[in-house]
Amino acid sequence: MQLVADIGGTNARLASLEAGRLHTARSYKNAAFQGFDELVTQYLSDTAQTSPKRLVAAIAGPVQGNEGRLTNLPWHVSGPDMSRRFAGADVTIVNDLTALGYAALDLGAVQLERLAPGLQGKALRGGRNALVVGIGTGFNVSPVVESEGQRVCPAVEVGHASLPVAIARKLNGIKPALADEFQSIESLFSGAGRRKFLSLVCEQNVERATPYLAAFGAAENARFDQALDDYAALVAALLVDLRLTYGPENGIFLAGGVARSTLDHGRCRFLQGVFADQAQFLSGSPAIYLIKDDSAALLGCAKLCARH
Incomplete structure (x- = not known):
């Protein structure tokens, strides 16, 4: 039996593979388990399956040497340890974005939303x-x-790189010295980063962005609507830098809850024409998509299983 897993910051999804297709998929709350091995054991019990011969797991955290740690949980996920735990299974651990990378170019129209042509x-x-x-x-x-x-799909850790100068300038244009509050890309472009941005710009403690996203268009939500417009424009500006760095001429694929909610309510308009000034460096303009399929990382893991 082959098993694939997508371990996010809050939830985990696991599925077995039959003829390359996902079967018996289950979702779990990470907080209910002490570690990945306990989670896999629970899945095998729930689905009445034996230990896998091969396991590919994508985790939300940095991976090196076939092992890694989750960013938001004290879980150390080790391929060799999991192999010993599950009867010598062939185990591969990858970053969750790496798994999405292996799936992205094969996703269909139902699994994607095209945000910019x-x-x-x-x-x-x-x-x-x-x-x-x-x-x-x-x-x-x-x-x-x-x-x-x-x-x-090379493994990288771009989130911990310094905030681009162009983004810092835009932040200071929104509010003087605002860029001083954000040192890395992830410190701004993440769930915690968006909450901090809204708190500083709107001068009100924001513990959750969801209520302000849901109140779009309400008169009392005007300053948050403007701040969220500004945040969407910052995402667009970041994509300009990333396009120049990686040259993704066959598409940029956005994933994650912050990306999805930030570009809702028509804010994907900020992505229109963002590459227009780069013709002197790169011709054309890659399409920008939003990955809607929550099982996309599992599909990427399945492709890695097939390679073996």
Whole structure:
């Protein structure tokens, strides 16, 4: 039996594979378990299945050397440890954005929402190049490079890089010295970063952004609507830098709850034409998509299973 898992900051999804397709999918709250091995044991019990021969798990945290730690939970997830725990299973641990990278170029229209049209530029000869951008509990990206039928998604940790100068200037244009409050990309582009941004701009403690997102258009919500417009424009500006860095001519794929809710209520308009001034560097304009399928990371894990 082959098993795939997507371990997010709050929830986990697991499924078995039959002929490359997902079966017996289950969702769990991470907080109910002490570690990943306990979660897998529960899934096997719930679905009456034996230990897997192969397991591919995507986790919301940095991964190195086939092991990693979740950003928001004290879970250390180790491929070798899991292999010993489950009868010598072949175990691979990847970052969750890496898993989305392996799935992105194969997602269909039902699984995606097109936020901005693209004008085809010069793609790789005989290949494709894309980028997954995850803005949720944390921030990261997954470059996608495909050549001669082989797809590679290098593991990176962009969220901890310094905030781009262009973003800092825009922040200071919104409120003087605002950029001083955000040192890294993730410190602004994440769930906690958005709450901090709203709190500072609207001068009111924001514990949850959801009520202000839901109150869109209400007279009493005007300053939050403006702040959320500004935040969506900052996301668009970030994509400009990322496009120049990675050259994803076959599409930018956004993922994560913060990306999804920030660009709701017509705020995807801020993505229109954001690459227009880059013609001197890169021709064309990649399409921008929102990944709507919550099982996309599992599909990426399934592709990694198939490679073995």
